[in-house]
Amino acid sequence: KQWYQRRVAITAGGKTGGKYDRRMSFDDVKDERMLVMVDKLCVWMGTILGEKLNRENLISQIRNGAFMCRLAEEIQEAVDSYKNTADEPGSLPRKAPQGYKLDVSGRSMEARENVMKFLNWARELRVPESSIFSPDDLLKLKGKMNVVNTLLAVARRAKDCGMAADIDAPPKIANAFQGLEEKRKKYRLRLCVDTTA
Secondary structure, three states: OHHHHHHHHHHHOOEEOOEEOHHHOOOOOOOHHHHHHHHHHHHHHHHHHOOOOOOOOHHHHHOOOHHHHHHHHHHHHHHHHHHHHOOOOOOOOOOOOOOOOOOOOOOOHHHHHHHHHHHHHHHHOOOOHHHOOOHHHHHOOOOHHHHHHHHHHHHHHHHHOOOOOOOOOOHHHHHHHHHHHHHHHHHHHHHHHHHHO
């Protein structure tokens, strides 16, 4: 079994220091409905960017943040078109993330800057703060489902701005992601309390 996991990791980009890094795959996600949402997200992002994405390579592809900034550039075109045609579009980003670095390591400061640029853009897109992942969720692989939740929220906002997106979650999955968001809020609140004490 270990041989198979290493082989899958090497072919899927889940290789870290020559070893299989389970944190980059979705092997530990047991809820099949959530995996369906990950698959839908991969298809949506891959179609927009002309890349082949799947469960095995999603995290490794987006880890340095550049891929997400490219996605933001594509969505920004739909946002700009929406702002020009909508009666009251509200506050939306004026431009996609600028000056991001393409070929950087997933654990570098440049990667952190890329991720922060994307997250700031997502906030301007009016993705709820409760849906925004922490940079360490991606950079240190602490919460890949939080990352997926953010990208799904971005996709929903892109859909609101007229971009095609087949990412609607069935109610049970939406509730599961909402539960995930509530856990994150409690954790962040606990961190704030611990640091002030």
